[in-house]
Amino acid sequence: MPRHELLNNVAHKDLRVIIRFGQGPGDAAGTVPAFPTEFAELQREYPIFFGKDATSGEYSAVALLGFDRQENLYVRDGRWNAAYLPGYVARGPFLIGFQEQWVEGEARREPVIHVDLDHPAISFSEGEAVFLPGGGQSPYLEHISNILRGIRDGMEGGKAFYAALAAHGLIQPMTVEVRFDADHGTNLTGLHGIDRERLAALDAAALHALHQQGFLEGIYLVLASMHNMRRLIAEKQLRLREEAGAAASARTG
Amino acid sequence: MHGPTASIREREDCRPDALPLAELLAGNEPVVLRGLVRDWPLVQAGSAGAREAVTHLLGHYNGKPVQYSRGGPEVAGRPFYTPDFTALNTELKRGALDALLEEILAHAGDAQPPTWYLASTPVDVILPGLKAGNDLDFASLGVHAPPAIWIGNRTIATCHYDAPSNIACVAVGRRRFTLLPPQQLGNVYLGPLDPTPGGQAVSIADFAHPDFVRFPRLREALSAARSAELAAGDAMFIPSMWLHQIESLSPFNILVNYWWSSMPAFIPTPMHALYHALWTIRDRPEREKQAWKQVFDYYVFGPASRAGEHLPEQARGPLGPIDDTQARRLRAMLIDKLNR
Numbered sequence: 296m297p298r299h300e301l302l303n304n305v306a307h308k309d310l311r312v313i314i315r316f317g318q319g320p321g322d323a324a325g326t327v328p329a330f331p332t333e334f335a336e337l338q339r340e341y342p343i344f345f346g347k348d349a350t351s352g353e354y355s356a357v358a359l360l361g362f363d364r365q366e367n368l369y370v371r372d373g374r375w376n377a378a379y380l381p382g383y384v385a386r387g388p389f390l391i392g393f394q395e396q397w398v399e400g401e402a403r404r405e406p407v408i409h410v411d412l413d414h415p416a417i418s419f420s421e422g423e424a425v426f427l428p429g430g431g432q433s434p435y436l437e438h439i440s441n442i443l444r445g446i447r448d449g450m451e452g453g454k455a456f457y458a459a460l461a462a463h464g465l466i467q468p469m470t471v472e473v474r475f476d477a478d479h480g481t482n483l484t485g486l487h488g489i490d491r492e493r494l495a496a497l498d499a500a501a502l503h504a505l506h507q508q509g510f511l512e513g514i515y516l517v518l519a520s521m522h523n524m525r526r527l528i529a530e531k532q533l534r535l536r537e538e539a540g541a542a543a544s545a546r547t548g
Numbered sequence: 549m550h551g552p553t554a555s556i557r558e559r560e561d562c563r564p565d566a567l568p569l570a571e572l573l574a575g576n577e578p579v580v581l582r583g584l585v586r587d588w589p590l591v592q593a594g595s596a597g598a599r600e601a602v603t604h605l606l607g608h609y610n611g612k613p614v615q616y617s618r619g620g621p622e623v624a625g626r627p628f629y630t631p632d633f634t635a636l637n638t639e640l641k642r643g644a645l646d647a648l649l650e651e652i653l654a655h656a657g658d659a660q661p662p663t664w665y666l667a668s669t670p671v672d673v674i675l676p677g678l679k680a681g682n683d684l685d686f687a688s689l690g691v692h693a694p695p696a697i698w699i700g701n702r703t704i705a706t707c708h709y710d711a712p713s714n715i716a717c718v719a720v721g722r723r724r725f726t727l728l729p730p731q732q733l734g735n736v737y738l739g740p741l742d743p744t745p746g747g748q749a750v751s752i753a754d755f756a757h758p759d760f761v762r763f764p765r766l767r768e769a770l771s772a773a774r775s776a777e778l779a780a781g782d783a784m785f786i787p788s789m790w791l792h793q794i795e796s797l798s799p800f801n802i803l804v805n806y807w808w809s810s811m812p813a814f815i816p817t818p819m820h821a822l823y824h825a826l827w828t829i830r831d832r833p834e835r836e837k838q839a840w841k842q843v844f845d846y847y848v849f850g851p852a853s854r855a856g857e858h859l860p861e862q863a864r865g866p867l868g869p870i871d872d873t874q875a876r877r878l879r880a881m882l883i884d885k886l887n888r
Contacts, residue, residue, distance in 0.1 A: 397615045400673040400696075402642070431887035 301392065302408040304430040310410070312387050312435070313422035315373045325364045326357035327383045330449025331456050331513050336379040338520035342527060345457070345466050345487040345517075354457040354466050354487065356517070359527065362473065362481045368530040382442045382449070388414030391443045406447055408440065456510050463501060464493050465514065471524075475532050489517050553775040556580050556727065556784075564588075565685045572785045573713065573810075578727045578774065578792075579785040585717045586781030588682040590802070594720035594780050598656065598800035601720045602649045605802070608678040613642045616699075617745070619663035625702040627665055627745040633752070636743055638663065645674060652701050656799035665700040667746050671804065684715060684806055693808035700801055707736050707751035707793040708744075711817060712807035714786040718778045721798030725784050726755065726775045728791040735769035736791060741823075755793060814875040 300306065317323065329343055334356075337343055341358035348355070358381050360367045369377050375384070392409040395402050416422070423435040432440075460466050467490040471483035494514065497505075505511045558580040562568060564587075572579060585591055594601035617627050619638035627638045648664060655661035671678050672694060679695065686693040709730065716725075728736065736751040744750060753763040760767055769791075777797075778784060786792050788810065796803070829840050847855045847867075856867030866878055 397640075397642075400614070400669040402613065402615075427888055429888035 297414070298412040299390065299392070299409045300412060301394075302389070302410045302425070304426045307410060308426055308430065309419045310425040311418045311420065311422040312425065313416045313418050314387070315416070316370045316375045316384075317367075317373050323365050323367050323370075325361045325366050326359055327381045329356040329358040330382060330446055331356065331453045332445045332449035333379075333382050334513055334516040334520075337381060338516045338523070340377045340379055340523060340526070341381070341520060342523045343517045343520040344469070346485065347487060353454075354461055355453065356457075357486075359483075359486075359524075361527070362483065362531060368527055368534070382446050386439060386442050386446065387416050388412075389439050389443060391447050406443070408443060455508070456513055459505060459508060459510050460489075460514065463497060463505070465489055467493070473524075473528060475528065475535055479535055488521075489514055491518070494518075553726065553770070553773045556725075556774045556776040558582055558776075562783075564683065565688070567684060567686065567689065567715070569686075569689055569691065573787075576787050578725075578787060578790060580776050580778065581715070581783040581785060583781050584715075584783040585682070585684070585719065585804075588717075588719060588781070590678070590682045590719045590804075591781045594802065598653060598720065601800070601802060602653065605649070605675065605678070606646055608675040609645050610674060610676055611644065612674050614645050614648065614666055614669055614674055615640060615642050616648055616664060616666035617641070618665075621658075621660040621662055623663040624660070625663050626704045626706065627663065628706060628750075629739065629745075629752070633740055634743075636745055638665070638745070649699070652699075652800055655701070661701055661799075663701065663703055665698075665703045667698055667700075667705075668696045668805075669698075671695040671697050682719070682804065684717070686806060686808065691808050693806040695804050695806055698801075698803040698805065700796060701799055703796050703801075705746060705792075705794040707753075707755065707791050708738075708746070708748040709733070709789050709791050710748060710786075710807065711788060711819075712809045713788045714805055714807050715783055716786060716794070716803055716805040717783040718780050719802040719804050720780055721796055721801030722777060722779055723801065723803065724775060724777045724795040724797060725786075726773050726793040726795075727786065728769055728773050730789040730791065732769045732772050732791055735765040735772075737763050737766065751791075751793075812872075814872045815870065 326344075326346070329337055329341070334343060337358055341360070344357055344359055345354045346357050347353070360369055362368075369375055388411045390409045390411065392407045393404045394407045396405045397403075410425075411417075424433050425436050427433050457466070466487050469483075469486050469488040471486060472480070473483070474480040502511065505514070556578050559568075560582045562581045562584050564585060590601060590604050593604035617636075617638035618641050619627060623637050627636065629635065630637055645666075648666065652664050675697065678697075683695065684693075707726070707728070737753045738749040739752040741749055753759065753766045755766075755770065755773075758766050758770065776784070794803075829837060832840070852869075856864040859867065861868065866874060868874070870878070
């Protein structure tokens with residue numbers, strides 16, 4: 296059970312966070328939420344798809360990490376092998392909360408940082424200090440604040456982005472068939488992607504509108520991210536060979 | 549109130565479109581501005597009755613929720629503290645202004661009604677358009693002073709000070725103002741810095757039933773107090789930093805006030821400096837404190853140019869006049885130094 300508390304420098308003064316992967320939520324998952332604010336970084340290393348919420352029908356982006364629900368091909372021996380860590384993962388045990396504050400006669404939703412004290416990365420003895428000895432913000436906490444701000448902006452700005460793409464019919468279901476070797480392969484279902492043909496068929500006015508809203512770049516970043524499928528498949532093939540090798544040596548040994 | 553209190557200077561020649569701000573500021577004394585806003589439509593409506601005032605207000609209400617304090621009958625109109633002073637004796641509520649006004653009116657005849665107090669809410673945020681006809685003309689004097697509205701039944705805004713200068717206009721109901729010069733600060737027994745009933749530390753002594761055994765210095769404060777009762781249409785100039793207690797005396801009361809600062813927006817509140825001084829100076833040995841007092845007298849409380857005038861202009865930094873650029877540098881420096 297998550298135990299969320301409003302982060303503060305008195306109650307959590309000795310709080311530390313262990314930067315090690317493989318245990319936290321999202322570490323052993325086939326996808327993580329992705330935000331348009333990080334598409335430029337993500338598309339260098341991760342395939343970006345869209346998921347569709349079963350109840351609301353709204354789309355949101357995900358970065359693909361592996362070929363089944365629990366498979367994260369970026370993590371090996373507690374290390375995350377990529378130059379850029381998705382914000383959803385990099386935020387560690389921290390979350391954005393909102394506090395309603397009454398300022399100048401009006402209610403304002405002010406973003407605040409919450410911490411999940413039951414997150415496996417929480418420690419009081421090792422890892423990155425959250426607060427400086429005097430109670431100030433550590434560089435790590437400032438880094439986390441930036442990540443959370445990016446997630447918040449990405450969530451807010453993302454809604455309009457997904458809605459515009461959906462309105463133009465650019466998000467379509469994709470069936471991704473992958474063969475790893477003679478014996479192994481998978482069908483990825485439930486993922487959506489940009490429909491290249493529909494994009495190519497957009498008229499000048501539609502393209503201009505998407506460009507003016509700043510959405511065209513995001514569309515091409517998602518398209519460009521598809522080449523990372525090859526990297527993911529290569530990693531999967533490597534792991535399959537390692538497993539086969541380990542099984543063979545177990546039989547002979 | 550304990551004993552007779554001195555009266556406050558009065559003027560009857562002031563008009564909403566010709567505020568004698570410079571004179572009032574130079575006087576640095578409270579002044580009753582009799583009849584200043586007697587021609588406001590809101591005041592006129594209120595003179596016909598509370599219901600008429602409510603109708604006038606709601607004609608301008610935009611439906612946005614408002615925040616107000618509500619206390620049980622035991623609060624007796626005094627938003628204050630629980631006995632251990634860690635919490636307030638009223639509850640912060642949010643809701644529609646029309647519902648709040650109806651509740652107040654519904655209990656207008658009660659001998660001991662619940663307490664309702666909507667404090668210091670910007671007029672433009674909830675009542676756009678009220679200003680047309682119900683306003684003081686600060687703009688033509690180049691002063692930024694957006695009006696705030698205060699609505700409640702019989703309540704006391706307990707003795708406190710505010711940093712800005714203030715013209716408080718009684719629009720509906722009668723109000724008693726009790727003012728004390730800033731020198732009486734140490735004699736009114738101020739409460740916690742946080743929480744506070746209205747943003748500022750308030751006296752924890754009850755002026756109406758003074759307990760001189762517990763609060764002996766209160767005698768001196770009350771002997772320096774000046775008091776005046778204002779009717780709808782009257783206004784009070786409260787100089788910056790003067791202690792003031794304001795009692796609304798009618799079953800339904802509205803006040804509209806204007807605060808304005810003598811300083812540009814890039815000069816923040818001295819309260820930050822006060823907190824910092826509590827933290828860094830107060831608990832030092834007396835000899836160190838005395839030396840620091842001299843340091844502050846030299847740099848801060850003496851003539852503004854003293855600490856910089858013997859230096860070439862380009863070498864003065866914060867010892868010279870503070871402008872927007874200097875304010876930015878100071879802010880960045882302090883944030884950096886404080887993050888330890």
